[in-house]
Amino acid sequence: MNNRRQLKDAISDSEELSFVFGQSTTQNFGQTAAATKEQLIPSHSIICTFTFVPDGKPVRHYYDLIELQKWANDDIKSNGIRSPLWVRLHPSLVGKYELVAGLRRLKAAEILGLDTVPVKVFDWDDRTAFHAAISENTSRRDFSALEELDNTLRFLECQMGYNTEEVVSFLYRMNNATKGSTNQNVLVSTEAEIVQQVFNSLGGITWQSFVATRLPMLKKPLDILNAIRLGKIHYTKGILIASIKDEDVRRNLLEESINHSLSLSVIKERVKALNGTTKAPSKPISLKQRLTLTVQMAKKNQQLWNDPDKTQKLEQLLSQLEAIVMN
Numbered sequence: 001m002n003n004r005r006q007l008k009d010a011i012s013d014s015e016e017l018s019f020v021f022g023q024s025t026t027q028n029f030g031q032t033a034a035a036t037k038e039q040l041i042p043s044h045s046i047i048c049t050f051t052f053v054p055d056g057k058p059v060r061h062y063y064d065l066i067e068l069q070k071w072a073n074d075d076i077k078s079n080g081i082r083s084p085l086w087v088r089l090h091p092s093l094v095g096k097y098e099l100v101a102g103l104r105r106l107k108a109a110e111i112l113g114l115d116t117v118p119v120k121v122f123d124w125d126d127r128t129a130f131h132a133a134i135s136e137n138t139s140r141r142d143f144s145a146l147e148e149l150d151n152t153l154r155f156l157e158c159q160m161g162y163n164t165e166e167v168v169s170f171l172y173r174m175n176n177a178t179k180g181s182t183n184q185n186v187l188v189s190t191e192a193e194i195v196q197q198v199f200n201s202l203g204g205i206t207w208q209s210f211v212a213t214r215l216p217m218l219k220k221p222l223d224i225l226n227a228i229r230l231g232k233i234h235y236t237k238g239i240l241i242a243s244i245k246d247e248d249v250r251r252n253l254l255e256e257s258i259n260h261s262l263s264l265s266v267i268k269e270r271v272k273a274l275n276g277t278t279k280a281p282s283k284p285i286s287l288k289q290r291l292t293l294t295v296q297m298a299k300k301n302q303q304l305w306n307d308p309d310k311t312q313k314l315e316q317l318l319s320q321l322e323a324i325v326m327n
Helices: 002-010 014-021 026-035 065-079 103-112 126-138 145-160 164-178 184-188 190-202 207-213 215-219 222-229 235-241 247-260 264-279 287-300 308-326
Strands: 039-042 085-089 097-101 116-122
Touching (some): 026 126, 065 103, 085 126, 097 103, 097 116, 097 126, 103 116, 126 145, 145 164, 145 190, 145 207, 145 215, 145 222, 164 184, 164 190, 164 207, 184 190, 207 215, 222 247, 247 264, 264 287
Parallel strands (some): 085 116
Antiparallel strands (some): 085 097
C-alpha cells in the first residue's frame, strides 16, 4: 500500500506519465533505429552484462546451439549480419559497448570468428535500454510466451515500483473489475493508467490478453519454468513436459530430456504414454502396447539411427527378440 501511495503522489496526470515513459514505443524505437547511423565495431568490444535489466539476465531464455550453428554457417557466413545489433556505451567499462539487442547475431558472429559486426550505438539510460530490448525481441516470431511474460512483468515492476506478486495481483484485480466482480475504481487508478501505457508502448498483446494467456503460465511447475529460464530446455519442450501430473515422473522426463537432448516428437510420445498411464492406473499399459509404442518411437528418432553404438545394441536386441518370437 505504501508503494501505491507513493506512486499516486509522484504521478498524478497523463502529462507526467508521458514523462515517465519518455514517449518510448515500439514504433518510436524503430524510427530511432532507422535514423541512427550504422557502423562496424570489433566484436570483442561488445560486452553482454545486461546491467540495464533488473535481474541482470538477457531477455532471451534459450538458444538452440545446433540451430544457431546451422544458421550461422548457412546464412550469416554467406550473407553477413544484415540487421545491426543495438548497443550503448558501457556504463562502467571504458572503450566497451553493452549489448542491448542482438545476442543471437552476436553468438553467430562468435561461431564464425567475425572480427567486426554492424551495430547502431544509442545513448540510452537503463530504463530505455530495457524497454528497447523487450520491444525489439517481442517483434520477433520466436520470442516465447514465457519470455514475454517474464519481461513484461519485469518492466511493469520497474514502472510501478511493485514486486512480481503485487503486479500479478493488480492485473487480476483489473481483470475482475472489467467483469464487474470487484470495485471498478481500480480501472481509473494511476496504476491502471501505467499498465495501459506499458502495453501500448510494447505494441504486443493487450493487458487483458496478457492476463488470460500469459499469467496462467505462472501456475506451471516451478522446476519446469526455471529449466526454461536457465536455457536448459526449449520452451515448447518444457511446457509439454509440464502437462505430466506425477511430480516424480515429470522430473525424471525433464532430466532425461535435458541430458539426452530428446527431440520434440519423442517427448510428445513419452508424454502421451505417461499421461495415459497416470490417468488410468487401474489399467496399466500392456506389454504388447509397450512394444508397439517403443517401435514407433524408434522409427521417429533420427538420432538413434545415426548412432553406431545404439544401432549395434538394437541389432543385438532384435536378434534376441526374433529368436523369442520364432521359438
